[in-house]
Amino acid sequence: MLTVLAGLGVRAVLDGDLAKYAGDALYTVLICALVAVVAPGARPAVVAGTGLAVSWAVELLQLTGVPADLARHSTVARLVLGSTFNAPDLLWYAVGAGCAWAAAARWHRVRRWPDSCEGCPSGHS
8 A cells, every 4th residue: 555655656746757767666566565465474585576577577568569458448457567668667676676675674574573682683682
């Protein structure tokens, strides 16, 4: 939900390439969040890698023209699959996956340590 709100906020505040590429990164963050919901025990690298792979697969699928055909008939298809291949999107999906990995790794570390924090990396008990 936060990712969707962030995406809408970016579109409301920014425009042009900055808004587009921020949206690309957030698209991958959303996919990573869905992966984490479906596979809650997955390691952060698996969550981020899966999100990146799905994002890249969707972008590469655009080379076939199938998403463009579907987008002409469905707003949902246009929002989910896009319509036109754009190579820089691949980089921005990686940025989003990196951000998702960092967030998932942080969450994974926080969840792993007991309330007393005995033995945690911060060194306090």
